[in-house]
Amino acid sequence: MISKEELQRRAKRRAARIRQRRKDPRFLRVLGRFVDDGLLFVNEEVEPFRGRLAIADVLWAGELEPRLLELLPALLVKRPGMFEMTSELPEDLERVVAELRRGRVPGTFREIPGSDVHRWLLRVGRPGKVPALLKSFRFTPEDLRLLEHLAEKLSLSQTDVIRRGLRALA
Amino acid sequence: MLREIARLLDEWLIDREVEARVEGLPRPRACTIRVLGQAALLERGLPLQLAATRDVDVRADFEDSARQRFAALLAAKGRELDPLAHEAWMPRETRYEEIFRGKFVRLLLADVEAILISKARMAPGKNRQLLTEYLAIGPSDRFIELAQKYDVDLEQFT
Numbered sequence: 369m370i371s372k373e374e375l376q377r378r379a380k381r382r383a384a385r386i387r388q389r390r391k392d393p394r395f396l397r398v399l400g401r402f403v404d405d406g407l408l409f410v411n412e413e414v415e416p417f418r419g420r421l422a423i424a425d426v427l428w429a430g431e432l433e434p435r436l437l438e439l440l441p442a443l444l445v446k447r448p449g450m451f452e453m454t455s456e457l458p459e460d461l462e463r464v465v466a467e468l469r470r471g472r473v474p475g476t477f478r479e480i481p482g483s484d485v486h487r488w489l490l491r492v493g494r495p496g497k498v499p500a501l502l503k504s505f506r507f508t509p510e511d512l513r514l515l516e517h518l519a520e521k522l523s524l525s526q527t528d529v530i531r532r533g534l535r536a537l538a
Numbered sequence: 539m540l541r542e543i544a545r546l547l548d549e550w551l552i553d554r555e556v557e558a559r560v561e562g563l564p565r566p567r568a569c570t571i572r573v574l575g576q577a578a579l580l581e582r583g584l585p586l587q588l589a590a591t592r593d594v595d596v597r598a599d600f601e602d603s604a605r606q607r608f609a610a611l612l613a614a615k616g617r618e619l620d621p622l623a624h625e626a627w628m629p630r631e632t633r634y635e636e637i638f639r640g641k642f643v644r645l646l647l648a649d650v651e652a653i654l655i656s657k658a659r660m661a662p663g664k665n666r667q668l669l670t671e672y673l674a675i676g677p678s679d680r681f682i683e684l685a686q687k688y689d690v691d692l693e694q695f696t
Binding site: 375380479481491 | 584586591616676679
């Protein structure tokens with residue numbers, strides 16, 4: 369094992385590079401938005417930023433502050449309006465967002481454990497709410513008549529009739 | 539911030555004690571709140587650039603009403619109790635420093651070295667920059683000893 373002094377010497381060099389990168393306007397913009405939105409708390413003065421963020425900037429800034437990466441996927445699902453161009457995501461981020469939309473815990477995302485990413489899904493945006501998923505089924509004419517009848521009788525939407533049925537069978 | 543919240547919780551429990559006496563109910567139970575993780579580091583005012591998400595990692599022996607009150611006081615500051623704090627691994631050697639003692643509430647902060655070893659061992663990728671900064675300001679002998687004991691490779695942070 370290397371000495372404590374050598375560890376410190378190497379770390380000082382790396383820390384100086386990190387400090388320099390943290391002055392980059394991309395980092396300051398991203399941090400400013402996350403802090404202003406109450407998503408992150410920091411021990412330094414940060415200029416608030418209220419504009420939309422470029423995904424590329426958040427990913428870049430996330431190399432300096434990984435908690436940005438921890439929050440990003442859940443924010444893309446629950447608060448996409450925070451970001452520009454949300455339809456063009458890198459493959460790994462797109463995969464993680466797809467898993468979250470399916471209500472699944474994703475794999476590790478850029479060294480962030482999937483469980484850490486997933487836990488924010490219910491806690492950002494509207495708490496406790498996750499986006500619903502579209503599913504298609506083939507119903508017989510009799511099924512459809514029954515569905516329409518129950519919806520009218522119970523004053524529910526047809527979707528809610530099916531939801532109630534699922535819970536009754538669970 | 540946490541010290542102030544502990545004080546407010548203590549005042550609230552003192553009020554509950556008065557009510558309990560009047561109504562002949564059991565008095566509230568005292569509680570000890572141990573703060574871990576990033577929240578503890580932020581509370582200590584260290585010369586490191588720190589960022590924390592909303593959740594506050596604590597281990598506490600609250601009664602349910604006190605836990606709810608503590609959570610409400612945190613929420614007023616935009617923070618939340620981390621529901622998984624009890625699962626966080628901390629070294630057996632963790633020391634706690636008392637930063638508030640009231641009639642009902644004790645607030646303790648986990649020591650810096652123990653928190654950083656926990657982060658280095660359990661989530662090195664997420665805490666790489668933090669560990670680098672800490673090593674740059676000069677790690678304590680205790681930190682180095684804990685790293686050796688728990689087999690934490692510190693070179694990965696340089």
